[in-house]
Amino acid sequence: MSGWYEIFLGMDSLSTLAVHAAQADKPLNEPVSQPIYQSASWTFRDLDEVDAVYSGEQAGAIYGRNGTPNHRALEALFAALHGAEAAVACASGMSALSAVFLARLKTGDKVVASRDLYGSTLNVLRDLGRFGIATTTVEIDDFAAMERELSGARLLMLETSSNPRLRVPDLPRLCRVAHHQGTLVVVDNTFASPYHCRPLEFGADIVMESLTKFINGHSDVMMGGVAGREELLEPVRAVAARMGLVSNPQECWLAVRGAETLELRMARASANALELAQFLEAQPKVRKVHYPGLSSHPDYETAKKVLRNGSAAMLSFELGASRAAVNGLLHGLKHVRMALSLGGTCTTLSHPATSSHRFLSQAERDALGLHDGFLRMSVGIENLPDLQADLEKALSQV
Numbered sequence: 001m002s003g004w005y006e007i008f009l010g011m012d013s014l015s016t017l018a019v020h021a022a023q024a025d026k027p028l029n030e031p032v033s034q035p036i037y038q039s040a041s042w043t044f045r046d047l048d049e050v051d052a053v054y055s056g057e058q059a060g061a062i063y064g065r066n067g068t069p070n071h072r073a074l075e076a077l078f079a080a081l082h083g084a085e086a087a088v089a090c091a092s093g094m095s096a097l098s099a100v101f102l103a104r105l106k107t108g109d110k111v112v113a114s115r116d117l118y119g120s121t122l123n124v125l126r127d128l129g130r131f132g133i134a135t136t137t138v139e140i141d142d143f144a145a146m147e148r149e150l151s152g153a154r155l156l157m158l159e160t161s162s163n164p165r166l167r168v169p170d171l172p173r174l175c176r177v178a179h180h181q182g183t184l185v186v187v188d189n190t191f192a193s194p195y196h197c198r199p200l201e202f203g204a205d206i207v208m209e210s211l212t213k214f215i216n217g218h219s220d221v222m223m224g225g226v227a228g229r230e231e232l233l234e235p236v237r238a239v240a241a242r243m244g245l246v247s248n249p250q251e252c253w254l255a256v257r258g259a260e261t262l263e264l265r266m267a268r269a270s271a272n273a274l275e276l277a278q279f280l281e282a283q284p285k286v287r288k289v290h291y292p293g294l295s296s297h298p299d300y301e302t303a304k305k306v307l308r309n310g311s312a313a314m315l316s317f318e319l320g321a322s323r324a325a326v327n328g329l330l331h332g333l334k335h336v337r338m339a340l341s342l343g344g345t346c347t348t349l350s351h352p353a354t355s356s357h358r359f360l361s362q363a364e365r366d367a368l369g370l371h372d373g374f375l376r377m378s379v380g381i382e383n384l385p386d387l388q389a390d391l392e393k394a395l396s397q398v
């Protein structure tokens, strides 16, 4: 400390001291937790150093939008969790997806998308129509239609376990069909997380996740991640930096910290989810449960092939098709609250018709069966009997 203090001793201007005097020697030993590099810009000794950092010859940071060591740490982590060569961290799941679309698609391209996708993803694809990029939606298990539509398509967009019907695509088979046509396969793995699925191992080219959800796991961060081969991700990284789709160092740091307990949280939450799915299936007020770990789910067999360590922590269930039924349930619950996100430590409910799928047309929602009594549940790590008691009591009031 004394070194810096002495350098500034001779200075007599308060304003200069106020700007420059907050200095400390860099510790020569490593902190256990990575520092947060809360700086939007970085200094350079001279022009040679500028060139060296830009060219990648010397490790260094340039400007917040190009990323900081906290971005690089999160990217290294996300790449490692998916066994990928490279990763890019973005400001949200949607900015990660947008960066992929903007980097990989151009006017005249065709996208084939699963009919079961998060509503905002379908809307972004629809927006791209204004730039001459057409999207066709297909049922994930209609292989004849998939093969037909994939002919000449640039990109196939799937979700490992879809929002909110939990449809699980046969990733190895669809990747084979898509690659036969030269189509790039992008998989949104948000619901599964790398604990339950690593889509690159099944042949997907790019895996994307909303890190806002299970990776961070504490409902306090907005982040997205994309992983895959370096040659595919290089343009994604460039678009994200150029268009400002990146996050800030603090959020990256939080996501890295949250991910440390990913396996512990997922193991507990998905064990709870299976129990709750079975419990809900036995409740007279519940018409139907959607969970790929139940033999009643259309993708039960596929899920055994695609998901590991269980069937993940998301499930959906249907009450009678009425808002009053849903409100009755919500008013009766003590621990389980309504929150329009997922992947935190606490069990939450969401209502696709009024939130995630609100902006689809009524006909599109009807086709997916997303009526007023359809609820999606993100299962947390609470004590299972407490959750069951909470739901049992609230269901009795429906």
Ligand SMILES: Cc1ncc(COP(=O)(O)O)c(C=O)c1O
Pocket (backbone or CB within 6 Å): 092, 093, 094, 095, 118, 159, 163, 188, 190, 191, 209, 210, 211, 212, 213, 222, 223, 224, 341
């Ligand atoms: C499956 C899926 N993908 C992407 C997103 C978008 O992520 P974010 O909210 O971090 O932009 C969500 C958000 O709910 C989601 O459920």
